[in-house]
Amino acid sequence: xxxxxxxxxxxxxxxxxxxxxxxxxxxxxxxxxxxxxxxxxxxxxxxxxxxxxxxxxxxxxxxxxxxxxxxxxxxxxxxxxxxxxxxxxxxxxxxxxxxxxxxxxxxxxxxxxx
Amino acid sequence: xxxxxxxxxxxxxxxxxxxxxxxxxxxxxxxxxxxxxxxxxxxxxxxxxxxxxxxxxxxxxxxxxxxxxxxxxxxxxxxxxxxxxxxxxxxxxxxxxxxxxxxxxxxxxxxx
Numbered sequence: 001x002x003x004x005x006x007x008x009x010x011x012x013x014x015x016x017x018x019x020x021x022x023x024x025x026x027x028x029x030x031x032x033x034x035x036x037x038x039x040x041x042x043x044x045x046x047x048x049x050x051x052x053x054x055x056x057x058x059x060x061x062x063x064x065x066x067x068x069x070x071x072x073x074x075x076x077x078x079x080x081x082x083x084x085x086x087x088x089x090x091x092x093x094x095x096x097x098x099x100x101x102x103x104x105x106x107x108x109x110x111x112x113x114x
Numbered sequence: 115x116x117x118x119x120x121x122x123x124x125x126x127x128x129x130x131x132x133x134x135x136x137x138x139x140x141x142x143x144x145x146x147x148x149x150x151x152x153x154x155x156x157x158x159x160x161x162x163x164x165x166x167x168x169x170x171x172x173x174x175x176x177x178x179x180x181x182x183x184x185x186x187x188x189x190x191x192x193x194x195x196x197x198x199x200x201x202x203x204x205x206x207x208x209x210x211x212x213x214x215x216x217x218x219x220x221x222x223x224x225x226x
Contacts, residue, residue, distance in 0.1 A: 004157075031212050033213055033214075042216065042217075042218045043219075045213050045215075048213050055212070056213070102148055102160045102163055105158040105159070108156075108157050110155075
């Protein structure tokens with residue numbers, strides 16, 4: 001398996017523009033997580049899905065952020081409108097089952113909002 | 115609820131010296147514990163995990179960690195550091211929920 005695939009790897013956009021980050025989880029995994037990594041706040045969980053259903057979105061910073069998982073093989077994280085403080089590395093991760101199973105991470109998308 | 119505290123945001127060791135990265139956790143249920151490593155511009159890669167059973171867990175690249183319930187700790191060690199070990203290391207805990215809660219990370223520098 002190719003692992004968790006994220007696109008794009010890098011994104012530079014102007015403030016106010018819409019940004020869409022994409023994730024393809026590992027085939028067969030039923031949980032998907034979006035994390036954000038910044039120097040100031042470290043790794044923060046934004047939202048996670050189980051069987052394509054959003055379970056906990058309490059980490060989504062504000063209404064400008066939205067996430068969808070239309071099917072088991074694809075998820076998007078959208079920011080509209082984007083702001084400079086959204087600049088970070090966004091990671092998608094997937095896992096299967098519960099308990100001691102680990103999450104597998106993608107390579108991340110480095111977002112810069114200017 | 116779960117939380118993780120990693121003591122020391124930066125650790126420097128000489129090549130060949132012992133590596134010790136500290137992690138303490140808080141969990142209201144028996145925890146599952148993980149160590150991940152992140153190399154520059156890369157995602158997180160699993161080093162090792164503790165689920166149940168043996169409290170001393172061995173992982174990749176010669177790393178190991180010991181689960182100590184009485185101390186609520188899960189410190190990461192490696193007997194002899196190599197230059198290639200330079201990276202950021204994250205401790206994480208999973209309780210009853212599916213998601214991982216991460217510590218703030220420890221940047222390991224290996225000096226020649």
